[in-house]
Amino acid sequence: MTPGTPPTTPASRPLTVALDKALDTPFTHGTLASLPEWLRADDTCDVDIRAIGGPAWTGRLHRALALRPRAVLLSRPTPAPPETVKELAALADAAQVPVVVDTPWALHPATTDVVPALRAAAAQAALIEVFTAADVPPAHAFLDQLALVRATAGALDSLRVTRLDARGHGGSAQCGSVPVSFSGCRSGIGTTDTRLVLRGAGEQWRLDFAAPSSARPATVVRIDADGEHLLPTRYETAHRAAWRHTHAAATSGTAAPSTLHHLAADLALFPVEALSA
Amino acid sequence: MSTLGVGFIGAGPVTQAIHLPHLAGLSDRLHIAHVMDVDPGTAAAVAARCGARHSSSVEELLADDGVDVVAICSPHAFHAEQAVACARAGKKAVLVEKPFATTTADAERIAEASVETGVPVIVGAMHTYDPAHLAAEEHWGDLPDTARHIRSVIQLPPNARYEALATQLHSLPQPPPQRDLSDPAARAAAISGSLLGLAIHNLPLVRRFLPHVEAVDTALLLRPFGYRVTLHGPDGRTAELIGHIGTAWRPEWTFEVWGAHSELRLDFTPSYVRAGSAEATVRTPDRTLRFGPYQHNGYDAEWLHLADLADGTAPPRHTPGELVADLRYATGLAALAGTVLRQQGVAT
Ligand SMILES: NC(=O)c1ccc[n+]([C@@H]2O[C@H](COP(=O)([O-])OP(=O)(O)OC[C@H]3O[C@@H](n4cnc5c(N)ncnc54)[C@H](O)[C@@H]3O)[C@@H](O)[C@H]2O)c1
Numbered sequence: 060m061t062p063g064t065p066p067t068t069p070a071s072r073p074l075t076v077a078l079d080k081a082l083d084t085p086f087t088h089g090t091l092a093s094l095p096e097w098l099r100a101d102d103t104c105d106v107d108i109r110a111i112g113g114p115a116w117t118g119r120l121h122r123a124l125a126l127r128p129r130a131v132l133l134s135r136p137t138p139a140p141p142e143t144v145k146e147l148a149a150l151a152d153a154a155q156v157p158v159v160v161d162t163p164w165a166l167h168p169a170t171t172d173v174v175p176a177l178r179a180a181a182a183q184a185a186l187i188e189v190f191t192a193a194d195v196p197p198a199h200a201f202l203d204q205l206a207l208v209r210a211t212a213g214a215l216d217s218l219r220v221t222r223l224d225a226r227g228h229g230g231s232a233q234c235g236s237v238p239v240s241f242s243g244c245r246s247g248i249g250t251t252d253t254r255l256v257l258r259g260a261g262e263q264w265r266l267d268f269a270a271p272s273s274a275r276p277a278t279v280v281r282i283d284a285d286g287e288h289l290l291p292t293r294y295e296t297a298h299r300a301a302w303r304h305t306h307a308a309a310t311s312g313t314a315a316p317s318t319l320h321h322l323a324a325d326l327a328l329f330p331v332e333a334l335s336a
Numbered sequence: 337m338s339t340l341g342v343g344f345i346g347a348g349p350v351t352q353a354i355h356l357p358h359l360a361g362l363s364d365r366l367h368i369a370h371v372m373d374v375d376p377g378t379a380a381a382v383a384a385r386c387g388a389r390h391s392s393s394v395e396e397l398l399a400d401d402g403v404d405v406v407a408i409c410s411p412h413a414f415h416a417e418q419a420v421a422c423a424r425a426g427k428k429a430v431l432v433e434k435p436f437a438t439t440t441a442d443a444e445r446i447a448e449a450s451v452e453t454g455v456p457v458i459v460g461a462m463h464t465y466d467p468a469h470l471a472a473e474e475h476w477g478d479l480p481d482t483a484r485h486i487r488s489v490i491q492l493p494p495n496a497r498y499e500a501l502a503t504q505l506h507s508l509p510q511p512p513p514q515r516d517l518s519d520p521a522a523r524a525a526a527i528s529g530s531l532l533g534l535a536i537h538n539l540p541l542v543r544r545f546l547p548h549v550e551a552v553d554t555a556l557l558l559r560p561f562g563y564r565v566t567l568h569g570p571d572g573r574t575a576e577l578i579g580h581i582g583t584a585w586r587p588e589w590t591f592e593v594w595g596a597h598s599e600l601r602l603d604f605t606p607s608y609v610r611a612g613s614a615e616a617t618v619r620t621p622d623r624t625l626r627f628g629p630y631q632h633n634g635y636d637a638e639w640l641h642l643a644d645l646a647d648g649t650a651p652p653r654h655t656p657g658e659l660v661a662d663l664r665y666a667t668g669l670a671a672l673a674g675t676v677l678r679q680q681g682v683a684t
Contacts, residue, residue: 185558185580190487192594221553221566226484227574229566231554238556240564242576244485247596248621258491258580260560282586
């Protein structure tokens with residue numbers, strides 16, 4: 060700006076954000092700082108957006124909805140009973156409070172960019188497989204995988220869980236007539252690696268995600284008769300994308316790609332014993 | 337220096353597309369002396385390509401003093417009987433293409449003949465000889481003890497894509513018969529065939545990291561050809577085996593292990609083409625070691641090992657007992673997967 064020029068007024072003031080204790084972290088602050096025109100952590104005044112996260116989140120979300128914020132960001136929810144989540148979704152709908160569910164792979168910009176093409180390819184696949192090696196509780200990794208497959212391939216007809224314990228998880232499902240396999244292993248050495256692979260007769264796809272805590276891009280490759288195409292890289296975390304969706308939901312009522320209804324549907328497939336994991 | 341003479345029993349696609357070009361590339365150690373096939377025309381045509389003698393009976397091949405090493409590349413069902421005959425004939429070394437045999441009892445007969453005669457017998461599990469795999473093995477430490485999860489993926493285009501790059505086949509192989517997968521017995525046979533035909537390449541590696549299979553948890557047939565099988569051991573370690581042969585050109589042949597303190601990834605080159613060794617990675621919390629690609633692939637290394645065995649300059653890398661155990665593992669797994677598939681639905 061040339062000295063003396065009056066500052067231009069931003070189109071609108073940033074929305075104020077109140078963070079749950081579990082989200083009051085350098086990571087969240089670093090993310091909010093990348094959207095300074097839109098969002099500002101400040102709970103000393105009227106709060107526009109409430110960010111909920113951490114264990115026992117259902118009670119806190121319930122209380123947050125009662126305060127009628129303009130939107131809620133629910134970050135990395137841990138497994139909870141699907142009926143409770145359904146009730147919360149109904150409550151949010153009744154209160155007209157949009158709730159964006161922050162999930163690391165389904166909301167990743169690399170995924171959301173290619174959803175229509177992936178859906179078309181998934182319907183032709185011989186196998187859709189998701190694998191995760193990460194140092195996170197396997198039930199959480201599994202839930203994140205379900206969200207990813209729902210976003211990219213569609214709703215699952217059934218889920219058969221063959222394993223879910225402290226060391227990993229495994230399961231298989233059908234998405235229409237296409238088999239889907241889920242597997243994961245708790246990494247002992249801090250690896251973070253999630254892959255979605257579509258194997259099939261037509262196009263093959265491969266999405267390789269890095270750790271959700273950094274903006275290292277996912278590698279998205281489409282393989283067809285003409286070659287292996289690396290899609291443009293997106294240096295944005297799913298967490299930042301979740302904040303963008305939350306801002307859009309609060310200001311223009313745009314529906315987010317990941318909501319409480321999606322979460323409730325994924326949890327309904329989960330084994331009961333894993334719901335409090 | 338004189339080179340060792342190799343005799344082939346069975347001169348089909350594997351002999352023509354894999355072994356002949358690989359041996360030609362190792363002409364300082366080995367040459368092809370004799371080609372036998374029950375089809376005399378095939379034997380003569382393939383022998384003519386490499387200036388070898390030919391015949392249509394195993395007896396004639398074994399009577400040929402120019403044959404030091406025998407490679408058995410006939411259909412599975414003949415492997416055991418022919419391997420035993422080669423050992424009894426006192427050849428210097430024998431390569432049995434995979435699978436070693438079709439039953440554990442037959443594999444034991446081969447092992448006994450090898451031990452009794454002192455003739456070393458190895459199986460054509462080329463990846464167990466891959467130089468990058470062997471280099472990684474030196475550094476993977478306690479990973480076989482601490483392994484938690486194993487992933488074996490073999491995604492290939494139809495064989496013809498690579499066969500055509502490796503050779504010009506004398507005659508085109510018959511396409512596999514159509515499968516009627518509505519029949520439970522046919523499903524069981526199909527998964528068993530897929531595991532013993534394709535997955536078997538990685539199964540010695542799987543056994544290394546998951547030595548005892550407690551159960552097969554899921555078994556699925558993929559279209560047009562393939563499988564996904566998951567299994568676990570008594571201590572809770574798990575493995576998933578994925579194999580798929582479709583129409584897409586992109587190959588993936590990987591073997592990965594996640595353990596308590598380290599992780600392994602082997603990225604193999606496809607069969608047929610002479611594209612060098614795998615690339616191997618061993619990761620620990622503070623460093624990543626990489627091995628390969630090296631010039632020789634597993635087939636080259638397998639043949640060089642056979643030459644060393646025939647010359648008496650190296651001990652067998654895998655004992656006959658281990659080869660029997662590998663086959664027992666594979667057939668046991670195939671039977672378990674067949675049982676699961678008989679009970680479960682089928683890919684549509
Ligand atoms: N290591 C590898 O990468 C690899 C790859 C493919 C196949 N293989 C194995 O190699 C073997 C041969 O495979 P293929 O694709 O060439 O098989 P194939 O069945 O297409 O050809 C086998 C050949 O053996 C001949 N034959 C039939 N009966 C015989 C007998 N009793 N004695 C001698 N010859 C006989 C046939 O006429 C034919 O020419 C199989 O056991 C297969 O599992 C190994």
